[in-house]
Amino acid sequence: MGLVKAKIRKTKTGSGASDDMVGLSAALQAADPAERRSAARRLGSTTGCEAALLDRLAFEHEASVREMLVLSLMQLGTQDAVRGLAEHLRSEDASLRNAVVEALEAMPDAVAPNIELLLADHDPDVRIFACNLLVGLAHPDVPKWLSHVLENDSHVNVCAAAVDALTEIGRPDCVPALRACARRFPEEPFLSFAIDVAIARAAEQ
Amino acid sequence: MTNALPTPSAAEAGARRFTWPGTRVLVVDDAITIRLFCRQILEKAGFEVIEAINGLEGLEQLLQGTIDLIVVDVNMQKMDGYEMLREVRRQPVLSAIPAVMMSTKSKPEDVDKAYAAGANYYLFKPIRPEPFLACVRLLTATVQ
Amino acid sequence: MSALASEGQGAEGPPHPLSDEELAKFSEFFYRKTGIRLDERKRYYMERRIVERIRRTGCRSFFEYFTTLKLNGAAGELEALINEMTVNETYFWRENYQFECMTRSMLDEIARRKRPGEPIRIWSIPCSTGEEPYTIAIHILEYWARADSYDIEIFASDIDSNVLKRARDGTYDERSLSRLPPQLRARYFKLVSERRWQVINELRSSIAFGSVNLSDPLETARYRQIDLIFCRNLLIYFDDVSRRLAAENMFEAMSPGGFICLGHSESMSRITNLFRPRQFAEALVYQKPAPSRGA
Ligand SMILES: C[S@@+](CC[C@H](N)C(=O)[O-])C[C@H]1O[C@@H](n2cnc3c(N)ncnc32)[C@H](O)[C@@H]1O
Numbered sequence: 001m002g003l004v005k006a007k008i009r010k011t012k013t014g015s016g017a018s019d020d021m022v023g024l025s026a027a028l029q030a031a032d033p034a035e036r037r038s039a040a041r042r043l044g045s046t047t048g049c050e051a052a053l054l055d056r057l058a059f060e061h062e063a064s065v066r067e068m069l070v071l072s073l074m075q076l077g078t079q080d081a082v083r084g085l086a087e088h089l090r091s092e093d094a095s096l097r098n099a100v101v102e103a104l105e106a107m108p109d110a111v112a113p114n115i116e117l118l119l120a121d122h123d124p125d126v127r128i129f130a131c132n133l134l135v136g137l138a139h140p141d142v143p144k145w146l147s148h149v150l151e152n153d154s155h156v157n158v159c160a161a162a163v164d165a166l167t168e169i170g171r172p173d174c175v176p177a178l179r180a181c182a183r184r185f186p187e188e189p190f191l192s193f194a195i196d197v198a199i200a201r202a203a204e205q
Numbered sequence: 206m207t208n209a210l211p212t213p214s215a216a217e218a219g220a221r222r223f224t225w226p227g228t229r230v231l232v233v234d235d236a237i238t239i240r241l242f243c244r245q246i247l248e249k250a251g252f253e254v255i256e257a258i259n260g261l262e263g264l265e266q267l268l269q270g271t272i273d274l275i276v277v278d279v280n281m282q283k284m285d286g287y288e289m290l291r292e293v294r295r296q297p298v299l300s301a302i303p304a305v306m307m308s309t310k311s312k313p314e315d316v317d318k319a320y321a322a323g324a325n326y327y328l329f330k331p332i333r334p335e336p337f338l339a340c341v342r343l344l345t346a347t348v349q
Numbered sequence: 350m351s352a353l354a355s356e357g358q359g360a361e362g363p364p365h366p367l368s369d370e371e372l373a374k375f376s377e378f379f380y381r382k383t384g385i386r387l388d389e390r391k392r393y394y395m396e397r398r399i400v401e402r403i404r405r406t407g408c409r410s411f412f413e414y415f416t417t418l419k420l421n422g423a424a425g426e427l428e429a430l431i432n433e434m435t436v437n438e439t440y441f442w443r444e445n446y447q448f449e450c451m452t453r454s455m456l457d458e459i460a461r462r463k464r465p466g467e468p469i470r471i472w473s474i475p476c477s478t479g480e481e482p483y484t485i486a487i488h489i490l491e492y493w494a495r496a497d498s499y500d501i502e503i504f505a506s507d508i509d510s511n512v513l514k515r516a517r518d519g520t521y522d523e524r525s526l527s528r529l530p531p532q533l534r535a536r537y538f539k540l541v542s543e544r545r546w547q548v549i550n551e552l553r554s555s556i557a558f559g560s561v562n563l564s565d566p567l568e569t570a571r572y573r574q575i576d577l578i579f580c581r582n583l584l585i586y587f588d589d590v591s592r593r594l595a596a597e598n599m600f601e602a603m604s605p606g607g608f609i610c611l612g613h614s615e616s617m618s619r620i621t622n623l624f625r626p627r628q629f630a631e632a633l634v635y636q637k638p639a640p641s642r643g644a
Contacts, residue, residue: 002489002500003496003501003552003556005555006470006502006503007557008504008557008559008571008572041597064623067622071594075590106589138420169419170374203370
């Protein structure tokens with residue numbers, strides 16, 4: 001019959017690039033994407049190599065390598081990783097920005113100390129991303145941060161992002177902030193609609 | 206939900222007859238409030254609405270069913286709106302589906318990028334019901 | 350565990366039944382986290398399971414439970430919930446449309462890329478007690494006309510060595526065999542005791558069983574140039590990071606153009622953008638793109 005019993009290969013260890021940080025950092029620049037991916041993967045379990053991963057992330061255009069760079073930084077989960085990733089929220093490259101939001105929301109403890117700074121950024125896009133990442137961030141201060149945005153941010157789209165985040169979270173204690181936001185933008189049909197939805201979701205029985 | 210949308214003007218009501226029964230619009234946005242807002246407007250105007258949370262899920266929906274129009278956001282995880290539209294334009298079975306891109310980004314180069322990726326129309330966020338509906342009607346009327 | 354179910358709304362009953370808004374909030378959160386859409390029509394079933402988790406975690410209300418679940422990322426609770434919400438079993442011919450897709454569409458496309466003598470490699474992970482890899486094998490032998498022209502290798506892995514032992518042994522009862530057409534049972538099984546059937550030796554020995562943790566790159570490194578992966582009903586149990594690691598490991602293990610089949614309530618679109626959806630007449634599957642993509 002056509003079925004043949006396969007042999008499961010022995011794991012080849014130490015194949016390709018050497019395992020020390022210098023060797024792996026060099027391999028991040030290799031021409032072959034598979035080699036770059038493998039180096040990025042192995043750097044994810046070595047603390048102290050955030051800089052190498054972040055440097056490469058700025059130039060990497062192969063999607064599969066980029067995924068691995070971000071995943072490794074996520075696994076490191078350090079302050080250096082967070083700050084370096086957050087810088088890329090300003091990137092002109094949409095897929096990089098969004099990969100960064102996704103990574104940041106998965107590292108709540110390291111991200112938390114940076115949230116207030118991000119929410120105060122002069123660039124509304126960065127503030128929108130900060131609200132976006134709060135949706136998935138498992139941290140008890142999320143409602144407080146979002147309420148602050150609703151009461152103070154002057155940009156309608158930043159507020160809309162905060163309303164959306166609260167809709168997903170559904171917190172009755174944020175209803176006053178939602179109402180305050182509605183009063184600040186009475187002319188915006190989308191925002192009034194979204195705030196109504198958020199309030200309905202937050203309503204506790 | 207207390208927030209009623211503005212009642213359609215006579216012209217808009219007249220335009221309703223151009224809405225083919227069962228015209229299906231795919232709304233791709235990671236923001237739940239946007240998806241609900243679009244849904245409310247579109248269903249009231251007689252469209253059928255399908256939702257997706259990111260570009261990849263959008264592609265899955267497109268491959269699985271007949272979709273007449275795509276409404277897509279720019280920033281989404283896993284696959285952003287540009288990449289999704291490029292993929293749609295690359296696939297022969299999907300390439301003819303018209304698409305509206307909507308975004309908080311309003312610089313001319315952002316608009317150019319949307320058209321380059323394959324959008325047929327661009328709307329700034331926050332979207333307003335009348336221009337949104339007008340654009341949806343325009344693009345779905347062309348295909349039929 | 351099933352005490353609550355038989356009690357119904359007894360004295361110990363739920364803290365309070367869930368409101369529409371609570372259920373909507375919950376469904377959305379669950380969907381966002383797992384990609385599983387909870388079926389509105391099974392509201393009673395869902396509600397009972399949520400209430401069971403509220404009770405077991407010692408929370409006093411849905412609000413308290415939901416808040417801890419969301420904001421504190423309550424370790425292990427999401428997995429427990431998923432276990433409550435999903436049916437955890439395996440059987441022959443499960444989600445059969447995917448095997449039909451394999452023999453009617455995917456294998457032909459895979460075969461077109463093969464040079465003479467190159468094997469076709471299929472990997473069932475997690476294979477649990479073996480029903481899935483044996484189903485794959487029987488489907489190929491029965492329904493793929495070109496099976497004789499190719500060397501086809503089937504790997505089957507699971508993290509749990511106990512289930513692997515049972516998989517190698519290949520003895521099943523009526524329940525797991527119920528969907529298998531009777532003439533195929535006669536052809537590929539022998540009766541070994543009352544109501545227990547064992548897969549014939551020839552078939553058992555053609556499958557390479559091995560223990561593998563899909564989230565561990567060192568363990569998956571032994572699997573390369575795989576053309577088709579069945580990874581069904583596993584990723585839903587993982588958290589976000591392990592899910593991505595698992596997807597990365599599958600990507601590494603596959604040949605360009607290779608396919609992945611997930612369980613019917615699972616979707617790659619929440620996990621990674623490494624793969625592209627592919628719609629065949631029989632099923633939606635995921636494909637590893639050819640290398641030049643996106644350049
Ligand atoms: C519900 S069964 C799925 C069986 C079969 N694929 C099906 O769909 O019918 C889930 C299996 O996943 C296995 N599993 C759990 N974690 C795993 C991991 N990290 N790597 C490999 N298998 C794992 C369990 O041992 C269990 O046998």
